[in-house]
Amino acid sequence: MSETSYDAVPYGNETHPRTHISHLFTIGRLFNLTPPDFRKGRVLELGCASGSNIIPMAADYPDAQFVGVDLSEAQIRRGQELIGRAGLKNIDLRAQSIADFGSAEPFDYIICHGVLSWIPPEVRTALLKLMRQNLSSNGLAVVSYNAMPGWGAVRSLRDIMLYHTAGFPTPAEKMAQARALLQFILDSQGDSSSPYRNFLEQELNLLKGANSNYFFHDHLEEHNQPFYLHEVVAMAAREGLAYVADTDVPSMFLGNYKPNVGQLLAGTNDPVRIEQYLDFVTNRRFRSSVLMRAGTPINRSIASARIEELWLQSLLKPENAVADGELAPDIVVRFSTETGLPHTARGALSVALLSMLSRFGRPATVAEIVVAARERYRLPQSEPELRQNLCEIALRLFLMRIVVLRSDPARYVDTISERPVGLPLARVQAVDSDRVTNAFHQSVAIDPTGRIILQAMDGTRDRAALAELVAKAITSGRLTLLHNGNAVTDVAAIEQNAATTVDTLLSGFRVNALLSA
Numbered sequence: 001m002s003e004t005s006y007d008a009v010p011y012g013n014e015t016h017p018r019t020h021i022s023h024l025f026t027i028g029r030l031f032n033l034t035p036p037d038f039r040k041g042r043v044l045e046l047g048c049a050s051g052s053n054i055i056p057m058a059a060d061y062p063d064a065q066f067v068g069v070d071l072s073e074a075q076i077r078r079g080q081e082l083i084g085r086a087g088l089k090n091i092d093l094r095a096q097s098i099a100d101f102g103s104a105e106p107f108d109y110i111i112c113h114g115v116l117s118w119i120p121p122e123v124r125t126a127l128l129k130l131m132r133q134n135l136s137s138n139g140l141a142v143v144s145y146n147a148m149p150g151w152g153a154v155r156s157l158r159d160i161m162l163y164h165t166a167g168f169p170t171p172a173e174k175m176a177q178a179r180a181l182l183q184f185i186l187d188s189q190g191d192s193s194s195p196y197r198n199f200l201e202q203e204l205n206l207l208k209g210a211n212s213n214y215f216f217h218d219h220l221e222e223h224n225q226p227f228y229l230h231e232v233v234a235m236a237a238r239e240g241l242a243y244v245a246d247t248d249v250p251s252m253f254l255g256n257y258k259p260n261v262g263q264l265l266a267g268t269n270d271p272v273r274i275e276q277y278l279d280f281v282t283n284r285r286f287r288s289s290v291l292m293r294a295g296t297p298i299n300r301s302i303a304s305a306r307i308e309e310l311w312l313q314s315l316l317k318p319e320n321a322v323a324d325g326e327l328a329p330d331i332v333v334r335f336s337t338e339t340g341l342p343h344t345a346r347g348a349l350s351v352a353l354l355s356m357l358s359r360f361g362r363p364a365t366v367a368e369i370v371v372a373a374r375e376r377y378r379l380p381q382s383e384p385e386l387r388q389n390l391c392e393i394a395l396r397l398f399l400m401r402i403v404v405l406r407s408d409p410a411r412y413v414d415t416i417s418e419r420p421v422g423l424p425l426a427r428v429q430a431v432d433s434d435r436v437t438n439a440f441h442q443s444v445a446i447d448p449t450g451r452i453i454l455q456a457m458d459g460t461r462d463r464a465a466l467a468e469l470v471a472k473a474i475t476s477g478r479l480t481l482l483h484n485g486n487a488v489t490d491v492a493a494i495e496q497n498a499a500t501t502v503d504t505l506l507s508g509f510r511v512n513a514l515l516s517a
């Protein structure tokens, strides 16, 4: 196989939580489908790069079988090395083209993130055909792509950069030249606050925050075709696939838009048409769409009773602590998320349920929350009545993005034990990566000291032993401890710093769901 541009500029070590099989299962259940059990299913990821998205799922579900396919041999090799070090037996990564892939057995979940826009038209058709041919009868697929209209304006910048960098041979030169040209165009705008200047400024800021593989593959790669949602739905339909939902379900909810949007779309029955207009309103530029085999009707009205099947996790905290015991019937409590999204709960029932939900922190079932709330706040209502109330509240808050609904509570602990244990895969990832995957399939950045102690957290070392490792790494020169810009060499100062650093890192691991039982 010849070297691909992804061998030269490999894709990053990222996970994509919205493509996680438990999330696809949740969406299927919310829309009244019966997707296969993700804990035991067969899962295929197409264009999996180095497997950073699929390998953590394989680590989480040892009874499920995983296959990843990517054209880039170098990326597949990197993934295979990680699988070998982690000792995973239920995953196979293959260096091959999507166009050549075949399987005797169908897959329950097919994931294809960030590929559809980046392949030539004939591979695109092969990809959708392959999805249809290899998806089990009630299986779910997810395909994500650059979307129109948001990508429309960005496309002109891509054209400018492609034109300018055509003569430069290496990806590094192309990236440097492209950035320099954009900066030059921006600097040439003078002090005006023209729409073009604002646009350039905004895109340059986005690119500054983006890592180089995103920059290269989105802007300087040969193929990058954005699509309108209706185009993807029509392409999928031609191959026998039907659109189910967006992986960001709240984005489909008209209540999240200005009232005039809801009024305009109220008379429309076609869910794709509604979402297409929402993209026009928001200028959306990326989409992640869930598909299934065509033929089964989809009932998209979410019954609040469905929530009883799931685990709830609140992003809200009360602005003032709610005291235990009976609550005043007219009590009003303001809650907010870490990002400042406010929510006001009114009345004893709502306040008690929401306060209990946020106290759990970890994902909890409706039944757990109701039993605890009833006892703590001495609620007079029956358990079934409270469960129904909580389901209704949780569904509303889920659609507002302030409650997360999960089909899997995730295996982690939120206390720091005497001899802490790190999540097994994260410990292996920390050997050669500054990003590790947490229990919620999120990619967490980790510094050099964090990498050292996470690798060592196998349950045999207490805080003192972990601090000793950090102190040794500093005295041996593997890590540098700076004070006012100078390296610290005093042993007592190093030991004290190592102890506080370990405390801080362990708290960070706890908050970031990186601790195992």
Ligand SMILES: C[S@@+](CC[C@H](N)C(=O)[O-])C[C@H]1O[C@@H](n2cnc3c(N)ncnc32)[C@H](O)[C@@H]1O
Binding pocket: 004, 006, 011, 012, 014, 046, 047, 048, 049, 050, 069, 070, 071, 072, 075, 096, 097, 098, 099, 112, 113, 114, 115, 118, 119, 123, 217
């Ligand atoms: C933009 S990257 C996305 C990678 C990964 N899915 C992610 O989102 O992090 C596109 C990936 O598709 C792979 N790819 C491109 N053409 C392919 C083909 N014909 N068959 C298999 N993989 C392909 C590339 O090697 C690359 O890893």
